[in-house]
Amino acid sequence: MARGVILSTPCLTASTSSLLASFSKTPPKSFKLSLSSHLLHHHQPCTLPLTCCFSVSSSEAQCSIDLSKYREAFSRRMAMAGLKPHHRIALGVSGGPDSMALCVLTAGWKTAGANAVNTDSGGFIDGLLAIIVDHGLRAENKEEANIVCCRVSKMGIRCEIANCDWSSGKPKQGQLQEAARDMRYQSFQKVCAENQIGILLVAHHADDQAELFILRLSRNSGVLGLAGMPFTSQIFPTHAHSYDKVQANHGILLVRPLLEFSKEDMYKICHGVSEDWVEDPTNQSPLFTRNRIRMALSDLSSTTFKSELRRMISVCRITRTYIDQVCYSLMSRALLVKNHGYAVIDLMNLCPSKIEDLCLAKFLLVVIQFISQRQKQIRGSALKLLMEYIRTFPSKNSLTAAGCYLCPDPGSRGSRILVCCSVDCNAPIKLEFFESCSHGGKEHGATIELGKIIEAKKSYANNVVPDASDVHFLDVNPEFVLIEAKRLNIISESTYKSILALQKEETDRFRSKSEVIANSGSTNEAESFSTSVKSLRQRQFCYFMDRFILTWKLDDKFDGDSLSDIVDYGVDLGGENWNFCFTSCVIGPNKVLEVRHMVESDWLYLAELSKYPHCKNLPPTQITEKASGCLQYASASAKRALPMLKSIPVAARRSLPVLVNQQGQLASIPCVNFKHCPCLMVDVEFKPKIPLGGGHSSFI
Numbered sequence: 001m002a003r004g005v006i007l008s009t010p011c012l013t014a015s016t017s018s019l020l021a022s023f024s025k026t027p028p029k030s031f032k033l034s035l036s037s038h039l040l041h042h043h044q045p046c047t048l049p050l051t052c053c054f055s056v057s058s059s060e061a062q063c064s065i066d067l068s069k070y071r072e073a074f075s076r077r078m079a080m081a082g083l084k085p086h087h088r089i090a091l092g093v094s095g096g097p098d099s100m101a102l103c104v105l106t107a108g109w110k111t112a113g114a115n116a117v118n119t120d121s122g123g124f125i126d127g128l129l130a131i132i133v134d135h136g137l138r139a140e141n142k143e144e145a146n147i148v149c150c151r152v153s154k155m156g157i158r159c160e161i162a163n164c165d166w167s168s169g170k171p172k173q174g175q176l177q178e179a180a181r182d183m184r185y186q187s188f189q190k191v192c193a194e195n196q197i198g199i200l201l202v203a204h205h206a207d208d209q210a211e212l213f214i215l216r217l218s219r220n221s222g223v224l225g226l227a228g229m230p231f232t233s234q235i236f237p238t239h240a241h242s243y244d245k246v247q248a249n250h251g252i253l254l255v256r257p258l259l260e261f262s263k264e265d266m267y268k269i270c271h272g273v274s275e276d277w278v279e280d281p282t283n284q285s286p287l288f289t290r291n292r293i294r295m296a297l298s299d300l301s302s303t304t305f306k307s308e309l310r311r312m313i314s315v316c317r318i319t320r321t322y323i324d325q326v327c328y329s330l331m332s333r334a335l336l337v338k339n340h341g342y343a344v345i346d347l348m349n350l351c352p353s354k355i356e357d358l359c360l361a362k363f364l365l366v367v368i369q370f371i372s373q374r375q376k377q378i379r380g381s382a383l384k385l386l387m388e389y390i391r392t393f394p395s396k397n398s399l400t401a402a403g404c405y406l407c408p409d410p411g412s413r414g415s416r417i418l419v420c421c422s423v424d425c426n427a428p429i430k431l432e433f434f435e436s437c438s439h440g441g442k443e444h445g446a447t448i449e450l451g452k453i454i455e456a457k458k459s460y461a462n463n464v465v466p467d468a469s470d471v472h473f474l475d476v477n478p479e480f481v482l483i484e485a486k487r488l489n490i491i492s493e494s495t496y497k498s499i500l501a502l503q504k505e506e507t508d509r510f511r512s513k514s515e516v517i518a519n520s521g522s523t524n525e526a527e528s529f530s531t532s533v534k535s536l537r538q539r540q541f542c543y544f545m546d547r548f549i550l551t552w553k554l555d556d557k558f559d560g561d562s563l564s565d566i567v568d569y570g571v572d573l574g575g576e577n578w579n580f581c582f583t584s585c586v587i588g589p590n591k592v593l594e595v596r597h598m599v600e601s602d603w604l605y606l607a608e609l610s611k612y613p614h615c616k617n618l619p620p621t622q623i624t625e626k627a628s629g630c631l632q633y634a635s636a637s638a639k640r641a642l643p644m645l646k647s648i649p650v651a652a653r654r655s656l657p658v659l660v661n662q663q664g665q666l667a668s669i670p671c672v673n674f675k676h677c678p679c680l681m682v683d684v685e686f687k688p689k690i691p692l693g694g695g696h697s698s699f700i
Contacts, residue, residue, distance in 0.1 A: 065272035074105040077257040081232050082456040085115045088127040089199045090192050095148030095278040098203035101269035107155050124158040131191045132161045133184045162187035189237045192252050198450035204256045207263040211293045213313050218506035222478040227320035234695030300498050308495040317699040322466045326359040339686045342420035342652035352391045356474045370692045371419050372403030373546035421655035423597050432543040454696045461698045534594045544657040546689045552682045586667050586676045598656040610638040634676045641674035
């Protein structure tokens with residue numbers, strides 16, 4: 001079988017020749033390298049130059065490859081994900097053999113069978129979009145993206161190229177792959193949102209899972225991490241673009257339908273339809289951890305090793321599924337989330353002393369990540385402290401860990417634990433501003449469709465209960481997972497030694513690198529918060545600490561009906577002083593408000609304001625004849641808000657958003673419906689960016 005690596009450059013430079021020589025050492029086994037002056041011999045209309053990146057094409061004189069088994073397996077996986085051909089789907093495409101194989105199988109699945117979809121007037125398959133990300137990290141990226149776009153378009157798949165914006169500067173070498181991945185998924189989510197698409201397919205396969213297993217093993221991950229990438233999961237945008245999208249935020253359903261396929265299968269699928277692909281030379285660089293692991297695994301190509309490693313990963317995935325199910329059961333019986341942004345854990349219902357360590361740790365991780373909206377893993381001493389704290393009954397002390405403050409719920413005698421966001425008054429406030437826009441209901445329809453798919457998948461997953469005999473490593477220290485796998489005959493002695501050698505090599509590299517970073521005094525950059533602008537304009541929306549959505553406006557056209565909710569508090573609805581409110585009250589003529597956390601002086605101010613006109617500590621500038629109407633209203637609003645405020649534990653109040661004027665005077669505490677002026681209309685909603693549990697995910 002012939003094959004070709006085709007470079008369109010007129011001549012080979014010394015560096016290109018060297019890179020080609022390096023690449024030729026590890027070609028796909030069924031290929032043979034040759035040079036040609038043509039870029040794409042299958043697609044004549046696209047004749048763009050390609051530099052450095054290698055374009056690989058299938059030869060016309062090749063053996064016939066039967067793709068029916070691949071198509072059947074792909075259709076089966078798509079059905080397991082709850083997907084049907086009529087669903088609107090996006091594909092993450094790089095142009096490599098993996099993503100090109102994904103394009104081939106998805107296009108065939110969409111257009112074959114009784115549920116096949118049509119093509120539009122341009123010859124493109126309905127409801128299918130390929131997203132190609134131009135990372136802009138190499139000079140050749142733009143040309144490569146255009147070439148891939150041409151190839152994928154020839155399959156009848158509409159394409160969109162997303163350009164990365166490195167506004168804060170391009171990443172350094174050691175952070176390159178991770179930063180590129182984060183930027184890539186941000187681009188995927190943005191394009192999907194713009195096109196009202198809720199499903200994204202990516203081309204991760206079994207060999208990728210094996211690489212990730214070795215990588216996480218070398219970082220001392222337990223069974224939760226060793227389970228690898230989920231088959232389906234929800235991912236959520238880190239940045240909000242409009243209020244409408246936040247309101248309909250189901251995120252995107254990320255599906256990996258090729259996890260049962262090998263890398264060799266990817267090449268076979270491309271050859272089966274004579275499809276070209278590109279090979280990124282950076283994938284051959286030993287500077288990157290994944291590349292080193294990939295090359296090391298390629299030297300361990302025995303069938304026994306591969307099958308046993310996959311079995312090991314499969315066992316971890318079954319155990320992960322069991323732990324997830326236990327965790328969700330614990331949440332349903334022992335966790336209460338309040339719409340003021342905190343949660344209560346019922347220790348009597350939880351019975352933490354009777355729960356396996358891994359299941360309890362996962363439960364704590366889910367709760368802490370949800371309340372803090374920090375998605376970093378909790379490890380080491382922090383996790384140990386949390387485990388000890390939750391198992392102390394009755395609870396008597398408080399604990400601050402991983403961005404959360406935990407303490408006994410007042411009045412519970414230690415039988416319940418309050419979990420709220422820890423607020424450091426000296427730390428910057430994370431604010432994100434966005435506008436309201438409308439998509440004429442299209443996005444709403446896509447959201448309903450996605451919601452149905454996720455619910456169907458959850459229903460399927462809930463019925464797949466792992467047998468107790470298949471659940472392993474629950475009480476095994478991460479250091480001894482491999483030993484336990486060997487004892488259970490999941491892996492053989494030879495496979496155990498091979499994995500152990502790979503683990504040791506990468507662990508040593510990781511420790512050496514960590515020591516260099518520590519000695520150089522380098523630290524990771526702090527999370528970037530938007531602190532330069534805290535002012536919130538009228539009708540603008542703000543995400544406050546990734547937890548509350550806030551907006552406000554002024555309305556001078558109020559009447560008795562708008563004041564009816566406080567009429568029981570003795571407010572005089574007559575008189576001319578109400579005209580003062582809109583132009584001269586606490587909001588001020590600039591009509592600008594700022595957002596901050598609630599502080600103790602805020603509820604003390606409410607208590608004093610509720611005593612008006614007998615209060616003694618209000619600023620003299622507020623107590624004027626003209627301001628009396630506004631103060632009457634504010635006093636009544638304070639009286640109404642105080643009982644609600646008292647129902648919120650003091651620890652939880654500190655994470656609530658408040659609006660103040662430019663002089664720092666309190667204008668509104670929207671979570672308890674307090675506002676200083678009847679003209680001020682404030683809306684607030686507790687809507688964390690990442691939902692409880694991180695959204696849906698399935699490892700089966």
